[in-house]
Amino acid sequence: MGKTLLHSAFKGGCGKTAITVITAYLLRHMGKRVLLIDLDPQANSSEIMSYTYNNHQKPAVSLYNGLLHFDLTHSIVHLDPKMDIIPSDWSLSLWPEKIEKYNMHDRNLILKHVLAPLKPKYDFILIDVPPTLSAFTNNALLASDYVSLVLQTQRQSYTSVLKTAQYMYQLKQSYPKEAKYSLLGVILYLVKKHAKTDREISNEAKKSFGSAVYKHPIWQQERIKVFGDEGIHNKDYWDRRALKMYRGTVNEELSRMKGAK
Numbered sequence: 001m002g003k004t005l006l007h008s009a010f011k012g013g014c015g016k017t018a019i020t021v022i023t024a025y026l027l028r029h030m031g032k033r034v035l036l037i038d039l040d041p042q043a044n045s046s047e048i049m050s051y052t053y054n055n056h057q058k059p060a061v062s063l064y065n066g067l068l069h070f071d072l073t074h075s076i077v078h079l080d081p082k083m084d085i086i087p088s089d090w091s092l093s094l095w096p097e098k099i100e101k102y103n104m105h106d107r108n109l110i111l112k113h114v115l116a117p118l119k120p121k122y123d124f125i126l127i128d129v130p131p132t133l134s135a136f137t138n139n140a141l142l143a144s145d146y147v148s149l150v151l152q153t154q155r156q157s158y159t160s161v162l163k164t165a166q167y168m169y170q171l172k173q174s175y176p177k178e179a180k181y182s183l184l185g186v187i188l189y190l191v192k193k194h195a196k197t198d199r200e201i202s203n204e205a206k207k208s209f210g211s212a213v214y215k216h217p218i219w220q221q222e223r224i225k226v227f228g229d230e231g232i233h234n235k236d237y238w239d240r241r242a243l244k245m246y247r248g249t250v251n252e253e254l255s256r257m258k259g260a261k
Helices: 015-031 042-052 063-068 090-101 110-115 135-143 155-174 196-212 222-230 235-257
Strands: 003-008 033-039 078-079 085-088 124-126 147-154 181-190
Touching: 003 015, 003 135, 015 042, 015 085, 015 124, 015 181, 015 222, 015 235, 033 042, 042 222, 063 090, 063 110, 090 124, 090 135, 110 135, 124 196, 135 155, 147 196, 155 181, 155 196, 181 196, 181 235, 222 235
Parallel strands: 003 124, 003 147, 033 085, 033 124, 147 181
Antiparallel strands: 078 085
């Protein structure tokens, strides 16, 4: 049965999309069967992966229509034998309004239900979501088995992660039977070495979250921006250097999964 993983934070620009697509890429190159679901109408994950695999194919059924009909089977695009994606587009922004006819409890569980038949086909399912409280976020959280919080070492990102952790706790109280996600920890992201603010925020995070803070941070590297613009590649020293750094975090994430209750 596949494990569903979400990288979350209620703040834009903190690196959720980058770490999600790179994690998906690395898991696939570890030999895992991976499905990436782009649950963000901005479709940044879809764009990055289309460049990474040089595949701009559109699904037979859009994610928006697949969700409306409770069937994502025909929304999947095969990028290579072990990497699939359910890409997004602007039409997905209409989905929250369309599901208002359902009661609040049920509308937040739609993704969980439609993913159930897909999970046996994959080792990992990763979900990318907008950085806002919305039907997208609620559905992604409740469909997830594991969640890692992404903390860019800035003050606003730190307070956002605190709020996200609190919200995750409250959501579990509202869905005691359905919410099965475990919080794996907090990933320090795009950390600048020897920068005062980054050091202060990192220390505050460790005081607040203790051992939940990942031992392998993601340091700031220019190559990460290139991955976002041109897709993920492993062609030269700088590609390999960046991917090695992410690989350390992904390996720790896998280790934390094994230890999660």
